[in-house]
Amino acid sequence: MAFDPNDDFGMDDFNFDDLDFNIEDYTSQVDFDGGQGAADPQVPENDDTSGDTGEYTPVRRSEERVHPERKHTRKPAKQKKRGGGVRVMSRLLIVLIYLLVVSIAAYLLATFGWRWGSDLLALDKPEYSATITLEDSMFTTEQTTDDAGNAQTVYLADMDQVSDLLQSNGLIEYKWLFKLFANFTHKDSKLAPGTYELNTTMDYSALLRNMRASSGSRTTVQLMIREGSTVSDIIALLAENNVATEEELKEAATNYDFDYDFLDKSTLGEENRLEGYLFPDTYEFYQNSDAVTALNKLLFNFRSKIYDESSVDQAKLAQYQADGYDLHDILTIASIIEKETDGKDQNGISSVIYNRLKKNGGTNGKLQMDSTIYYALGDTSRELTAEDLTIDSPYNTYVNTGLPQGPICCPGLTAIQAALFPSDTDDYYFVLGDDGSTHFFSDYDSFVAFKNAQTGVIQNQEDGNEEG
Secondary structure (H helix, E strand, O other), X not given: OOOOOOOOOOHHHOOHHHOOOOHHHHHOOOOOOOOOOOOOXXXXXXXXXXXXXXXXXXXXXXXXXXXXXXXXXXXXXXXXXXXXXXXXXXXXXHHHHHHHHHHHHHHHHHHXXXXXXXXXXXXXXXXXXXXEEEOHHHEEEXXXXXXXXXXXXXXXXXXXXXHHHHHHOOOOOOHHHHHHXXXXXXXXXXXXXXXXXXXXXXOHHHHHHOOXXXXXXXXXXXXXXXXXXXXXXXXXXXXXXXXXXXXXXXXXXXXXXXXXXXXXXXXXXXXXXXXXXXOOOEEEEEOOOOHHHHHHHHHHHHHHHHOOOOOOOHHHHHHXXXXXXXXXXXXXXXXXXXXXXXXXXXXXXXXXXXXXXXXXXOOOOEOOOXXXXXXXXXXXXXXXXXXXXXXXXXXXXXXXXXXXXXXXXXXXXXXXXXXXXXXXXXXXXXXXXXXXXXXXXXXXXXXHXXXXXXXXXXXXXXXXXXOO
């Protein structure tokens, strides 16, 4: 069959108006997201399938979607944000402020940090020394035990007062920094009351280290406790030299329970309980020290001396104790010997005392020693009167027989030795002659005759007995 170019293949009979086709119906069925699309188009049921009319009839989708939730909406286009220049300026301003703060901080650190460091390390300070005193009132005490279980007293310093004192004396500049350093290093709990010699070459650590009880910077004073000194004399000497206050020393001497076996605990509360036991010697004391510590130094020395074989014959001491004279009695006798002589003839006076105690002499067991009356009166500035010899006191040896209540002073080692080793005599009397020597007599008449012949002897109104 030949091709006819004019043949329209029946298109002239096709009516496009009869074509019911809507592009929106078609595109709505397409899943442009690449996911599971809509359900397959459904072929309408047609009961009459026997023939085909030859006409195209489009199939419409049901109004109800298979996945109605998948409704595609077009997102609105993002709009360009405005004000970008303001944000840049704000950020730049923040950076500038930060740099300014850092610069100021660096300047302050460089300026004040150097000053703080110089004060802390004692750099570039003019040399200067100062004597400062940490008073007891700057401390509180706390009782603790050491690793061995021994009780000990810990002093806790008021660092506000300490730093004020150091600053006022030109030793530190920044009190807050000093307190911070002391607390951080835990050295504030190691300070002790006392007087210290400090200087500006000491940094914070050295200042704290040199305000301890064992510091070599503590000021000391060397004192000589003379033989025959009383407890009152010793307390006055210590207070006068700023070892401790008189009130503190009296309180410690009267009420502190010193841990020594030779002290009678029943005498706690008596002012003269330490009489005879504060050993005369030369001592070095810390100034503004603890009263208990100061007195304990003398007691410790007494124990060291009295129980030392090279100082005191221990066998002789035991012998006297067996004969009824305990250590307290020996010290009482030694104290009378100390007061009744200038250091000479102590063994002879010791013999007179023991002879009178035997009650077979002219004094009938009464020592009749003026020194004991003076101790009872507490006044050695005047001559004794007849009335003085009758005072009611356990120290009045003109009225009472035997030894007085206790020692009347703190005797030295020589007097203690004399109490243990009296001369072997029958003497009951002694008197200081015009020649400066002590003369001894076994009978009263000889004693009176000699004394009357002496121009410098003051007659005792009771029995003409001046010295004994």
